[in-house]
Amino acid sequence: MKAREQLSGYIALQRLLDHRTALKRERDTPPEALTTLRTQFAERHDKLEHAHKRRESLQGEQGSLQPEVEALREEREHFRKQKSQVTNMKQLSAVVSELDHVESQLKAKEDRLLAIWQELEVTDADIATLGEESHEERTLREEAEAAWDVGRKAAEAGLADVERELSNVQRELGEAGMASFKKLWASRKPNAVVPMDGTACSACHADLRPSLVQLVRTNEELQFCDHCRRLLYDPEKFKASA
Template sequence: MTARHNLAGFVALQQLLTRRAALVRQRDAPPEELARLRARFSERQGMQQTLEKDRDALGAEQTALEQELKALGEEREHFRRQKAQVTNMRQLTAVVSALDHVEARLAPKKDRLTEVRRKLDEIELKLTELEIESPDERAERQQAEAAWAEARKTGEAELAKTERELRRWQRELGEPAMTQFKKLWASRKPYAVVPLDGHACSFCHADLRPSLVQLVRAMQELQYCDSCRRLLYDPDQLPRLP
């Protein structure tokens, strides 16, 4: 293979690799507007799930408190009946002590039940007011999702075409040239092969020796910038891929 052919292949490979990277990003990352709409939906959905989780926990606590209060109420009534039946001071003292103990347990549980019910009312109100998406917002997000799905479909086809072109150039260049390109690409990507900018390197803007510029334009051998060591080519002879 000639230096001209290899240089053309290297330029094509770089352009194809750059295009592939852009297509992969397009495929994997949603557009900014869609990402914003998704984030809004996810945030509201998360708020709803948190409220529902809190409601479930408080609901379970409410049930447990109601059962405990019912049992304590029955226990209190039992001791009240006993109090009416005592026949001496010793029995009265014991029953009054038991009643005081039950009342002491009842008071904080009643207060907690009141607090739990208040919190449940607040959560129900918030859930009623919380609208995850209005019809217009849902339509906007679904439209953005559909547009991205179509763009990804087109991008996948373009990506497959790009992959085919990459494989074709790899076959045409052969193993020795590909080894040379891979080494250059690994150390200088994404701009391993750069065009002349008049008599300067378009990447580092260093002025090039006139003799080097002539050699680059002749394309008899691969020529590198003395400053940044990137491979140079003449854009007038090797235009960008369509």
């Protein structure tokens, strides 16, 4: 196989491998807009789940606290009645002390109970809001999912075409040609075959010797960059297909 034919095959392989990488990325990576919509939906779901758990916790605390408040209120009434029935200062002092203690406990628990009721109102409002995805939001998300599904299928079809083209090029290059390419690819991937950029290497950007530039342009033999050892070609002679 002539050097030009071999170089042409290597360039085709490089371009097909680049295209395959791009198609895999397109297949596996959702568009940024869809990622944003998914994140928003997931955050809404997480917040809703947290709100439900918080409501459950508050309701549990409320259920435990309510009987305690009722018991303390009964105890307060007991001491109030007892206070009205005492006959001396010593008894009065003792009852007042007990009453103060009960009222202090009761106030703390009533304050907490009020705070729970208030937080439950806010939590219930949050649940109502978070649980309602608007028609516009749902439509936008579903359309984005559908569009990406179409894009993924197109990428899969493109990958199948690329794999067939790769097989054809590999067959044309033969075992010896492919062995040389695989060796080069193993040490220089993902860009083993690169175009010149003017009189420089487009990969490492090093200036090329004038004589090397001329040899690359004549493409009678395979030529490599003196600095990065990648295979060079003249982009004017090997234009990418549209």
